[in-house]
Amino acid sequence: MPFTRNSMRRTVTTRLNVGILGATGAVGQRFVELLEGHPWFEVAALYASERSADKPYREAVNWQVPVPRPTYVDDFIIREMEPGGDVDLVFSALPREPARTVEAAFARAGIPVISNASTFRMDGDVPLVIPEVNPEHTALIKVQQKSRGWQGFIVTNPNCAVIGLVLPLKPLHDAFGLRQVQVVTMQARSGAGYPGPPPEVINDNVLPFIGGEEEKVEAEPRKLLGTITGDGISEAALTVSAQCNRVNVLDGHLESVSLGFEKRPTVEEVARTLREFRGLPQEAGLPSAPEWPILVLDEEDRPQPKLDRDAGKGMAVTVGRIRSDSVLDIKFMVLSHNTIRGAAGAAILNAELLKGDVSDLATARTHVQQLVDALGRLDVLVNNAGIWTYLETGTGNEAEWDRVMAVNLKSVFNYTDAAVPV
Known part of the structure; x- marks a missing residue:
């Protein structure tokens, strides 16, 4: 029986206290920016490494986001990364290895973890979620808590390049049946975190290797487009081939995508399917959801990172240059903001998905x-x-x-x- 839902608007009357794990890093800074004035969540605690612990945030952070640092966190004292701080949930911007122990400790202590880290993404009992794509996968929380004995849980968002890729794949897969995906990514400097590649390496250059990235881009879409069967996910039966490159762009991952289908669509059908797509976040009016998750441009030289990465306040992906493909069936370019939709914004939208509003x-x-x-x-x-x-x-x-x-x-x-x- 397919997953079905009714459209509903949400009115939340109580804000939850949230913490940010890894608050001084590049993605942690985006969380600080995006959560300022959020209608559902109020930042109550900031966590970072021992080097930053016990310092005011304004002294501990080297602010790199290209907007002024929000003043509401200036006097927050950085906490060590241990459960506590009177929070209802935490957002995790931790690197892979620290996340393994820290996120598990918070979940074990009964604190939900909404994670941007790759550590647990492919675990069979951990939801890997894009709210427009697979909201039903949050049902794995029940399996996870039972199997691990946790009172809390971990929900993850995908790799930054995968989110931009899978958002347009979802409606096309539903309509025409995907068989093959070939993708070449051109990924922004900010995706490497701070300080990222040094200028003498990245200037006037393209780096044709990002450690572990191609494996993530090839594996995660199959889980995201899979279906719940019993206590796990039956992955989608499609093959994905990825080549990932680091380019000298500040923000915005641009991807060249070629697709093979069970039922070959026309260019016009692809454009219409993408333009008409809306998911649960749009139907429910989630605060961080863009009105349209996929924007389709007709100009022959778009999308471009400098012009299009901030579409939908950085939460929409932009597709352009939709054409027939002589090797597979269809090809196009897709652009997404890697630190907003591809990281902090994705996790916040996941938390909004999990927080409902029924007040009586x-x-x-x-x-x-x-x-x-x-x-x-x-x-x-x-x-x-x-x-x-x-x-x-x-x-x-x-x-x-x-x-x-x-x-x-x-x-x-x-x-x-x-x-x-x-």
């Missing part, structure tokens, strides 16, 4: 009943400020509703739209 029992029942009507008897994942329970619907069990509402500690009843037919 009657509204909760109405929304859940919509899912029941669409899918039949199902389990709905219910979340309140990091406390997760699992409600078996369709039983009319008043005691079960009372149990779920008893965890309403923040005066907001939260749930995900992810539903798994039973």
